[in-house]
Amino acid sequence: MSSIATLKDPSQERQKQMIAGHFTRLAKAKESGRKVVSTFVPGNLTELLLSFDLLPILPEINALQSGMRQRSAEFIQKAEKIGHSEDVCAYVKCDLGMLESGNVGPTGEVLPRPDLLLLSYTGCFTFLKWFELLKESTDAPVAMLQVPYQGGGRATPEMRDYVVRQLREVIIPALERVSGKKYDEDRLKELLARSAKAEDDLVWVLESAKHRPSPIDAYFGAVYYVGPIFSAFRGTEDALHYYRELREEVEDRIRRKEGPITPDGPMGEQRFRLVVEGPPNWTSFREMWKMFHSEGAVVVASTYTKVGGVYDDGFRHDPNRPLESLAEYCLGCYTNRNLPTRASMIARYVQDYHADGFLVHSVKSCDSFSAGQLLILRDVEAKTGKPGGFFESDLVDPRYFSAANIKNRVESYLQMIEQRRSKVVAS
Amino acid sequence: MTATNPGTELQALVSRAEDLAHDVTLRAVREWKAAEPSRKAIGYMPVYVPREIIHAAGMLPVGVFGAGESVEIVKGDAFFQSYICHIPRSVLDLALRGALDCLDGMLFPSTCDVIRNLSGMWQMLFPQKYVHYIDLPQDPSPGLGGAFFAREMRQIADDLGRMGGTPVTDGRLRASIAAYNENRRLVEELYQLRRSQFWLAPASEVYVLLRAGNVLPVEEHTKLLAEYLTLARQSGRHPVDMARVAIRGCFCEQPPVDLIRTLERAGCTIVDDDWLIHSRWPRGSVDAQGDPFEALSSAFLYRSPSCPSLYRAHERKGASLVADAREARAEGVIFASASFCDPALLDQPMTMAAVKQAEIPCTAFLYAENTGQFQPIREQAGTFADAIKLS
Numbered sequence: 001m002s003s004i005a006t007l008k009d010p011s012q013e014r015q016k017q018m019i020a021g022h023f024t025r026l027a028k029a030k031e032s033g034r035k036v037v038s039t040f041v042p043g044n045l046t047e048l049l050l051s052f053d054l055l056p057i058l059p060e061i062n063a064l065q066s067g068m069r070q071r072s073a074e075f076i077q078k079a080e081k082i083g084h085s086e087d088v089c090a091y092v093k094c095d096l097g098m099l100e101s102g103n104v105g106p107t108g109e110v111l112p113r114p115d116l117l118l119l120s121y122t123g124c125f126t127f128l129k130w131f132e133l134l135k136e137s138t139d140a141p142v143a144m145l146q147v148p149y150q151g152g153g154r155a156t157p158e159m160r161d162y163v164v165r166q167l168r169e170v171i172i173p174a175l176e177r178v179s180g181k182k183y184d185e186d187r188l189k190e191l192l193a194r195s196a197k198a199e200d201d202l203v204w205v206l207e208s209a210k211h212r213p214s215p216i217d218a219y220f221g222a223v224y225y226v227g228p229i230f231s232a233f234r235g236t237e238d239a240l241h242y243y244r245e246l247r248e249e250v251e252d253r254i255r256r257k258e259g260p261i262t263p264d265g266p267m268g269e270q271r272f273r274l275v276v277e278g279p280p281n282w283t284s285f286r287e288m289w290k291m292f293h294s295e296g297a298v299v300v301a302s303t304y305t306k307v308g309g310v311y312d313d314g315f316r317h318d319p320n321r322p323l324e325s326l327a328e329y330c331l332g333c334y335t336n337r338n339l340p341t342r343a344s345m346i347a348r349y350v351q352d353y354h355a356d357g358f359l360v361h362s363v364k365s366c367d368s369f370s371a372g373q374l375l376i377l378r379d380v381e382a383k384t385g386k387p388g389g390f391f392e393s394d395l396v397d398p399r400y401f402s403a404a405n406i407k408n409r410v411e412s413y414l415q416m417i418e419q420r421r422s423k424v425v426a427s
Numbered sequence: 428m429t430a431t432n433p434g435t436e437l438q439a440l441v442s443r444a445e446d447l448a449h450d451v452t453l454r455a456v457r458e459w460k461a462a463e464p465s466r467k468a469i470g471y472m473p474v475y476v477p478r479e480i481i482h483a484a485g486m487l488p489v490g491v492f493g494a495g496e497s498v499e500i501v502k503g504d505a506f507f508q509s510y511i512c513h514i515p516r517s518v519l520d521l522a523l524r525g526a527l528d529c530l531d532g533m534l535f536p537s538t539c540d541v542i543r544n545l546s547g548m549w550q551m552l553f554p555q556k557y558v559h560y561i562d563l564p565q566d567p568s569p570g571l572g573g574a575f576f577a578r579e580m581r582q583i584a585d586d587l588g589r590m591g592g593t594p595v596t597d598g599r600l601r602a603s604i605a606a607y608n609e610n611r612r613l614v615e616e617l618y619q620l621r622r623s624q625f626w627l628a629p630a631s632e633v634y635v636l637l638r639a640g641n642v643l644p645v646e647e648h649t650k651l652l653a654e655y656l657t658l659a660r661q662s663g664r665h666p667v668d669m670a671r672v673a674i675r676g677c678f679c680e681q682p683p684v685d686l687i688r689t690l691e692r693a694g695c696t697i698v699d700d701d702w703l704i705h706s707r708w709p710r711g712s713v714d715a716q717g718d719p720f721e722a723l724s725s726a727f728l729y730r731s732p733s734c735p736s737l738y739r740a741h742e743r744k745g746a747s748l749v750a751d752a753r754e755a756r757a758e759g760v761i762f763a764s765a766s767f768c769d770p771a772l773l774d775q776p777m778t779m780a781a782v783k784q785a786e787i788p789c790t791a792f793l794y795a796e797n798t799g800q801f802q803p804i805r806e807q808a809g810t811f812a813d814a815i816k817l818s
Contacts, residue, residue, distance in 0.1 A: 085772040121565060125540045128738045129773035136777055142740050144565060151546055151560025162575045339547025364510045371544040374506050375551060
């Protein structure tokens, strides 16, 4: 284990400490007198929560952490024993099972019951049911923020105004009640200004994958990169430092023409540049990454890294328009965009990042991502002329991860790219 | 001149309703359009769309609720993973084989992520067709969620008015609201008849009657309902000893009619249900006097039936199901959900707990719209009915 630890980037160590520190703050919330708000990654209002000194807790993060720590199977089974269907989202069942099992978080500390459920209903219908279930279990009050879906392919001013009015009339009053503090817009602006700076650095890091060799893996590696900004740290000094340090690390790798650090060491020759659509599998995360990097496949762009916010199209949180920019952020999250927009984004990534092809990782748990992916696959192939591949598993339910099948799929796909190259050279 | 036999007339009417209920390739819609070439038809998916707006634009609202067991899926399966429910694959299959060509547009309500994403698939596969995704309001206040929904409906009205050349004026929309009010009144009367004298209006007949409304002009469907009510009351059918049950979970993907018949044959009479829920949505009449968009919005906020696709912060989960079951004097509840239906299956543990707490017996099974094997369900439902009758 120690040899693996030495292979981590310093930024990854910092990120790990930040996340662990947050879980400790959560565990000590009651004794430190801090209130806890449960909310979701897409459409999260972290700066707003922090402006009230509230601590965010994100059930998807808890679930994926349980998955990475091989605890999700028992939690899911526990939820199924109390009546939850095998057919539904495993994140929900993992979270409920964890709650039933004493709500011990990934650092081994007991997590507090939330004081408020902030239902940021953004891009995922299941969020709605999830918090209905949590409300039944915890009896915490719910504040609902409906973020309209971009069904027509764009966020309209009317959609933004609807979200802003909800923020003013529903969400902020609910946060005032739970925190006992008045809304402080100046404080929110300070946080948003920091967010924008961190977002600049994050975008720079993600776009660094346009280099050859790519200094990052924009899917497996970038999961760590987006961790702070997707969770409890947007708007904090910690996030500013983290993204600055990460950027310097990546700049250094570009100078040295090095690829990303994988869990098994620095990546060797990059033979394939890929774009990936869909969330990762968390229970066999390292195993899946190895299937790629051991074949020389580096991911140069991914859609999962946009699920907690799309910044590479120019959006930044704007301290001069605090609530409006929070609304625009929510509206713009990846799964809140319609399928034609998603397909166009992927096609653009394939072209802009000079990818050899793209892969769809379809997860059983997430209809929001998965329904329609087979059409996206055809559409992106038609738009780019690059080959698409498709493989399935799940987020945190290990019963749906078949290593042999996935390895076979990935290898066959890469062989196909290789064969196409040979034909092009031959012709 | 021979005297008409109510039984024969009833049989003929039910037979016609059944043909219409199974008209998944929309013959009736084509005939309606052929009668006047400028006519347009707009499809909609479950769970709820304001059909009144389509009607006010002079168009035919057409319920697209899946192909049931009648169509072998050839192309639709190629677009969906195995863990996605059945309705999108059959609807897409119908569209890809041209069976839905007569529809000039489609409305997709915010039922779940699958129906939502299907709206995007429609945009990609049928770019020449009008497509609108309707975000139903999840905020319960008139000034926020209500105003948002009213604006959403005005947008659709403008779109359809432009498309068909008949602007949706307030006057036209009020008239359409009145037409649907009359339809909902008769649907409610039908449900009341089934509750009070279920042997006169068996659930399998009620189902096909309601589903016939998916392809008929509302005025014609209202007439069909009125005729059925008259004939059913005159039918002389005799009471039978069956267990009275409420069924939940069928609000989107529909159960096969044979599944409903199977439940009846197993000794369960269904006195309350949530299938074709749009036909009783909202409950009661919509105000047909004031601002019609506000009226539709207000009715949605305050008189929507309980449905897993809607978030209702202030309702205790399952409370409305228990109330509905009691009002219908149901002796048991059957949770029949479509496989992989996230809204139904995530809701079920909460509503089932409420039903159990109310000491109402319940049972649960899964189906798909093309389920063909009913024997296990028959055995389960038969056992459930026996348990109720013996308790």
